[in-house]
Amino acid sequence: MSAAKEASTDRLSVPARAERTPLVHVRTPTYRRPEALRRCLESIRAQVWRNWVCDVFDDDMQGSARSVVAELDDSRIRYTRNPGQKFASRNIDQCFSRQNPHDADYFCIIEDDNAMLPEYMAQGIEDCRRHKVEIVLRNQFVELESASERARLLDCGVLDERYREGVMSPQTLRMALLVFHGVSNSGLFWSRRARSDLEVGYACNVTFAEHLRTFSIREPIFIGLEPKAVWADNGAGSTRNNGLKKSEIRRELDLKRNIVELQGVVWHDATVAQRAGFLSNSAFHFSAEARAEGLAKAHLAANAGGTLSSRRAAELYARGALIRLAGRLEAELPGFIRERRLLEPAPAQGYCASNAGPDCATSA
Numbered sequence: 001m002s003a004a005k006e007a008s009t010d011r012l013s014v015p016a017r018a019e020r021t022p023l024v025h026v027r028t029p030t031y032r033r034p035e036a037l038r039r040c041l042e043s044i045r046a047q048v049w050r051n052w053v054c055d056v057f058d059d060d061m062q063g064s065a066r067s068v069v070a071e072l073d074d075s076r077i078r079y080t081r082n083p084g085q086k087f088a089s090r091n092i093d094q095c096f097s098r099q100n101p102h103d104a105d106y107f108c109i110i111e112d113d114n115a116m117l118p119e120y121m122a123q124g125i126e127d128c129r130r131h132k133v134e135i136v137l138r139n140q141f142v143e144l145e146s147a148s149e150r151a152r153l154l155d156c157g158v159l160d161e162r163y164r165e166g167v168m169s170p171q172t173l174r175m176a177l178l179v180f181h182g183v184s185n186s187g188l189f190w191s192r193r194a195r196s197d198l199e200v201g202y203a204c205n206v207t208f209a210e211h212l213r214t215f216s217i218r219e220p221i222f223i224g225l226e227p228k229a230v231w232a233d234n235g236a237g238s239t240r241n242n243g244l245k246k247s248e249i250r251r252e253l254d255l256k257r258n259i260v261e262l263q264g265v266v267w268h269d270a271t272v273a274q275r276a277g278f279l280s281n282s283a284f285h286f287s288a289e290a291r292a293e294g295l296a297k298a299h300l301a302a303n304a305g306g307t308l309s310s311r312r313a314a315e316l317y318a319r320g321a322l323i324r325l326a327g328r329l330e331a332e333l334p335g336f337i338r339e340r341r342l343l344e345p346a347p348a349q350g351y352c353a354s355n356a357g358p359d360c361a362t363s364a
Contacts (some may be wrong), residue, residue: 177259
C-alpha cells in the first residue's frame with residue numbers, strides 16, 4: 001500500500017469528535033435587590049435550553065445576594081462578591097469581558113431586575129446559526145412599576161419603534177447612535193467567535209456605555225423583534241447612577257455632551273451614501289423627523305432635507321450649543337474612540353429584512 005493510501009486510511013479510521021451541546025454563560029450583575037434577583041434567576045432556570053451556567057456578581061459589600069443563590073441550590077448558578085464596590089457601570093461592564101472561565105460557546109447578560117422568557121437562550125443560538133452571525137440583539141418587553149403590585153407588561157418591545165428585523169452591518173448600526181443608544185445590554189447575545197470587544201473598559205454613565213458598546217461592534221448583527229425577555233423600566237428606582245458623584249443636572253449635561261461627541265465621530269466616519277440615505281434608511285423604524293432632530297441637535301445638519309420647521313431646527317441647534325458649552329467630556333473618551341476606530345469593521349453586508357429574498361440589496 002502506498003504512503004498516500006496509508007495516510008488516507010489512517011485519517012478515515014480516526015473517529016470524529018462528537019459535537020458537544022453548546023454551553024451558554026449568563027452573567028448577572030446585582031446590587032441589593034434580592035427579590036428581583038430571585039425572579040431573574042428563576043427565569044434563567046426556566047429556560048428550555050438546559051445547558052447553561054450563571055455567574056452572579058454581587059456589588060453589595062454585605063453580600064445580600066448570597067442567600068438568594070444559596071436558597072436556589074442550583075449548581076449551575078455561581079456566586080461572586082466583588083472584591084470592592086464597582087457600582088453599576090463597572091459591575092455591568094465586567095459582564096462583557098472576553099474571559100471565558102467555563103469554556104462557554106455563547107454569552108449573555110441579564111441584569112437583576114430584568115428577566116428572560118423561556119425561549120431566550122434557544123432563540124439566541126438559533127438566530128446565530130440561521131443568520132450566520134456571532135452577535136444578536138433581541139427585543140424585550142417593557143415592564144412598568146417593576147417589583148410592585150402594579151407591575152405590568154406593555155404589549156410592545158423596546159426595539160419596536162427603532163429597528164426593522166434583519167441582519168445589519170456594523171456601519172449601519174453605528175448610524176443608529178444619531179438617534180438613540182443603539183443596543184440594550186440585556187438584549188445582547190453573542191458567541192465565543194465574536195470579534196467585537198463589548199467591554200467598555202472604564203467607568204462611565206451606564207446609558208452612555210450602551211452607546212460605546214454599539215460603537216464597538218465591528219461585525220454583522222441580527223436584530224430580532226419578537227420579544228424574548230423583559231426589561232424593567234424602574235425610573236426613579238434605578239440604581240444605575242449610584243457612584244456617580246454628580247448632581248442630576250450635571251450628570252445629564254455631561255451625558256449629552258459625550259453623546260454628541262460620539263455622534264460627530266459616527267457622522268464623520270460615515271460614507272457620503274450613508275449620510276445621504278440616513279433619513280430614509282429602511283433598516284431603522286425612526287421617523288424622518290426623529291432622525292433630523294438628532295442631526296440638528298448634534299450640529300451635524302441644521303435641517304436635513306427641510307424635514308423640520310425653521311423654528312424647531314433653531315431650538316435644537318440652541319440646545320446643542322448649550323450642551324457643548326456646559327457639558328464636559330469624559331477624559332477617557334478620546335482614547336476609547338481612537339482604539340475602537342482602529343478596529344476596522346467587517347465588510348459591509350448592508351441590511352436585509354429577515355423575509356427578504358436572495359436578491360436583497362447589500363448597500364448600507
